[in-house]
Amino acid sequence: MSAIQNRPELQQALQEIVDSGFAGVQVRVNDEHGEWVGSAGVRKLGETEKPSTDGHFRIGSNTKTFVAVLTLQLVADGQVGLDTPVDDYLPEYGLDREITVRMLLQHTSGLFNFTGEHFPDGTIAPGIPWEGQGYVDGLSHTYDPEELVRLALSKPARFAPGTDWSYSNTNYVLLKLLIEKVSGQSLAEEMQDRILGPLGLTGTVVPGASPEIPAPHAHGYYRYEEAGEWKLVDVTRMNPSWISAAGDMISTTKDLHTFIAALTGGKLLPAELLAEMYEAYPQIGYGLGVFVQQTECGDTVITHNGGFFGWGALMYGSPDGRTTLTASLTTGDAELDFIATAQAFQAAQQKLVNLAFCAGQAEPAA
Numbered sequence: 387m388s389a390i391q392n393r394p395e396l397q398q399a400l401q402e403i404v405d406s407g408f409a410g411v412q413v414r415v416n417d418e419h420g421e422w423v424g425s426a427g428v429r430k431l432g433e434t435e436k437p438s439t440d441g442h443f444r445i446g447s448n449t450k451t452f453v454a455v456l457t458l459q460l461v462a463d464g465q466v467g468l469d470t471p472v473d474d475y476l477p478e479y480g481l482d483r484e485i486t487v488r489m490l491l492q493h494t495s496g497l498f499n500f501t502g503e504h505f506p507d508g509t510i511a512p513g514i515p516w517e518g519q520g521y522v523d524g525l526s527h528t529y530d531p532e533e534l535v536r537l538a539l540s541k542p543a544r545f546a547p548g549t550d551w552s553y554s555n556t557n558y559v560l561l562k563l564l565i566e567k568v569s570g571q572s573l574a575e576e577m578q579d580r581i582l583g584p585l586g587l588t589g590t591v592v593p594g595a596s597p598e599i600p601a602p603h604a605h606g607y608y609r610y611e612e613a614g615e616w617k618l619v620d621v622t623r624m625n626p627s628w629i630s631a632a633g634d635m636i637s638t639t640k641d642l643h644t645f646i647a648a649l650t651g652g653k654l655l656p657a658e659l660l661a662e663m664y665e666a667y668p669q670i671g672y673g674l675g676v677f678v679q680q681t682e683c684g685d686t687v688i689t690h691n692g693g694f695f696g697w698g699a700l701m702y703g704s705p706d707g708r709t710t711l712t713a714s715l716t717t718g719d720a721e722l723d724f725i726a727t728a729q730a731f732q733a734a735q736q737k738l739v740n741l742a743f744c745a746g747q748a749e750p751a752a
Contacts, residue, residue: 393415393424396413396422396424396741399738400413400425400427403427403734407718407720407730408427408715408717408734409604409605409606409718410429410437410715411426411437412424412714413738414439414639415709415710415742416708418708418709424439425438431605431719437604437714440589440602440639441602441714442600442601442638443599443604443638443699444599444635445633445692445701446633446694447690447692448635448692448699449692450631451690452635453565453675454676455655456577457487457491457565458491458655460569465568468487469488472485472490472564475568476564479535479539480539481539481560484546484547484548485497486547487564489557490558492551492667492673493553493557493667494547494549494550494551494667495547495554495557496544496547496549496550497539498511498541498556499513499538499552499556500538501513501516501632502516503541503544513538514537514628517695518611518612521608521610522608522621526597527628529628530627531562531630532563534630535563538554551667551670555633558630558631559630559631561631573592573631574594581645585648587645589640590635590636590641590645591636592634595625595626595627598623599622603622604716606621606622606695606697607621608621608717609717609719609720618719621695646688646710647703647707650688650703650706662674663676664688676688681743686704687702687703687705688702688703688705691735693715693731695717696716696717697717698734699712700713702739702742711739711742711743713738715734
C-alpha cells in the first residue's frame with residue numbers, strides 16, 4: 387500500500403491530543419488513499435524525541451479481540467461449543483451451569499469483575515487494587531489466572547447469566563483457561579500457532595508475567611496522590627499478570643492494522659462465525675469480543691479499544707477490512723484524574739475516528 391505524506395488534519399489532531407494532556411501518540415490510518423503514519427508528543431518525559439511510529443505499546447483490552455478469535459477458531463474446529471456450559475470445560479470452578487462460552491465472549495455471564503465493579507450510582511465494589519499506591523505495588527506482583535477467577539467467584543454475581551450485560555475482565559481470564567484446557571497449549575503458544583505466526587505479527591507479544599516490552603517503545607506514566615502528596619511513576623515496565631488475558635498483550639500499530647484487516651476481511655474466521663461475532667448485544671453494541679459501532683457519518687466500524695493507567699490503544703476497522711485506524715496513546719504528568727483522563731481519551735478517539743472514517747473520505751493532498 388502506498389504511503390501518504392500529507393494529511394495535515396490528522397497531524398493536527400495528534401497535536402491536539404498531546405495538548406489535552408497526553409505525553410505521546412502514534413497513529414496509523416489505512417484507507418483507499420493509502421497508508422498514513424504519524425506521531426506527536428514525546429517518547430519519554432524530559433526528552434524531545436517523538437514516539438516511534440513503529441513503536442511497541444501495551445494494547446489493553448484489545449487483547450480480548452485476539453482471545454475471542456482464538457476461541458471462535460476452536461469453535462470452528464468443533465473443539466468448543468458456543469452455547470455449551472463453560473462448566474463442561476472448566477468443572478473445577480463450580481460455575482453456574484447457565485453460563486455459556488458465548489456469555490463469556492459477550493460479557494453477559496454476570497460474573498463479578500476482578501478489577502472491581504463500578505455501579506451506576508457511583509459506588510464501587512473493590513477487587514484487586516486498582517488505584518493509588520496499592521495499584522503501583524501490585525504492578526510487581528505475579529497473579530495466577532486461577533487466583534483472579536477465584537477472587538471473582540467469591541463475590542456476588544451482578545445478575546443471572548444471560549439476563550443483562552456488564553463488562554467483566556473475569557470472562558476473558560476464564561476464556562484463557564478454557565483455551566489452554568482444550569488445546570493443551572499455553573495461550574501464548576496457541577496465539578502464535580493460530581494468529582501471530584500465520585499473519586506475520588512479529589511485533590506482537592503475549593507477555594505472561596514478564597515486565598519487558600520490546601524496543602522501540604514509548605513510556606507510560608501514572609500520576610496519583612498518596613498521603614496528600616502527588617507522585618509520578620513510570621509504568622512502562624510492569625508485570626501485566628494483574629490483568630492477564632483480559633488486557634496483557636503488547637503490539638504495534640502495524641500489527642493491529644494487519645490483525646483487524648484480516649479479521650474483518652474474513653481471513654481468520656468462517657463467514658458464519660464472523661457473523662456471530664458481529665451480533666451485538668442491544669443498546670451496548672458489543673458482539674463476541676468486538677464492539678459494532680456507527681460513526682457520525684453513518685458507517686459501521688468494528689472496534690475494541692483498550693487502556694489502563696499509562697496506556698491507551700485504539701483499533702478500528704471497516705467491515706470489509708479496507709479502512710483501519712490503529713493508535714497508541716501514553717499518559718504523562720498532566721494533572722488529570724481518572725475521570726478527566728477517560729474523558730480526554732474518549733474525545734481523542736472520537737476525533738481520530740471521524741477523520742479516518744468520515745473526513746478521510748475526502749481526497750487528501752498528494
